[in-house]
Amino acid sequence: MPVYAPDSVTFPSAAPHGFLIDMDGVIYRGSELIPGADRFIGDLLDLDLPFLFLTNNSQRNRRDVVTKLHRLGIEVSESHIFTCAMATARFLAAQKPGGTAYVIGEGGLLHALHENGYSIVDHDPDYVVVGEGRTVNYEMVEAAIRMVMDGAKLIATNLDPHCPTQHGLRPGCGAIVAMLETATGRQAFSVGKPSAVMMRAARKEIGLDASRTSMIGDTMATDILGAVQLGYRAILVLSGGTRREDLTAYAYRPDMVVDSIADLSAADLAGIATAGNAAATVSTRPRGS
Numbered sequence: 001m002p003v004y005a006p007d008s009v010t011f012p013s014a015a016p017h018g019f020l021i022d023m024d025g026v027i028y029r030g031s032e033l034i035p036g037a038d039r040f041i042g043d044l045l046d047l048d049l050p051f052l053f054l055t056n057n058s059q060r061n062r063r064d065v066v067t068k069l070h071r072l073g074i075e076v077s078e079s080h081i082f083t084c085a086m087a088t089a090r091f092l093a094a095q096k097p098g099g100t101a102y103v104i105g106e107g108g109l110l111h112a113l114h115e116n117g118y119s120i121v122d123h124d125p126d127y128v129v130v131g132e133g134r135t136v137n138y139e140m141v142e143a144a145i146r147m148v149m150d151g152a153k154l155i156a157t158n159l160d161p162h163c164p165t166q167h168g169l170r171p172g173c174g175a176i177v178a179m180l181e182t183a184t185g186r187q188a189f190s191v192g193k194p195s196a197v198m199m200r201a202a203r204k205e206i207g208l209d210a211s212r213t214s215m216i217g218d219t220m221a222t223d224i225l226g227a228v229q230l231g232y233r234a235i236l237v238l239s240g241g242t243r244r245e246d247l248t249a250y251a252y253r254p255d256m257v258v259d260s261i262a263d264l265s266a267a268d269l270a271g272i273a274t275a276g277n278a279a280a281t282v283s284t285r286p287r288g289s
């Protein structure tokens, strides 16, 4: 019986366990570090475990995010950052190389599109791309609606309905997209969490197997749903927008629930202490008990 086993293919016996980590509500709230987040990330760096920060905020580019994290005492590099703006731009570049986009969004999205060979135009685009931001005005919405009716495809970086701020909520990308969808009768394609496009691209970016990937997030509808759909270990932290009693409203559940990232052990989760048997050693450790 023929066996396909070329010499160039190797099968590592101990593939690394790695982490996809949401930021807002997990690492910081607004401009404040969540206590213990710096220790957890420091442990990942010390243990040389692969990880990637995964954000549905398309406003900032990688360098902006790194600067924000540095100011909070988290010393990571640009290679640790993966935004939905990057995921969207790479997706469009793969679908239609060298295309054109009309953008409702900010610097992070514009930068990512340019980096991936896209031109930003104000008429007759291939795509209308909508991201987070506060620069949208009625004229832009009107222009975008006409373009979609003329055949441009409607793309959303994400569909989060709102964004947390120090002063409460403001409308998110999903709210702007809903206005365009209602006016045009067309449905947007969304690339950010929980879309498999972004969830899978992030895992592959740092070379992880699905079965050895943990997603840490604070939002059921994005972080946890995406992880459940992709077969990653889903870890919900209650330091952001979700309370423990909210879980009953969802048909899917995270694998672990902890009060904060401070309650997690990177070594335990990666199975390092017990020779790869992570599932048997993981336990939730309620804060203060």
Ligand SMILES: [Mg+2]
Pocket: 022, 023, 024, 025, 026, 217, 218, 219, 240
């Ligand atoms: Mg979050």
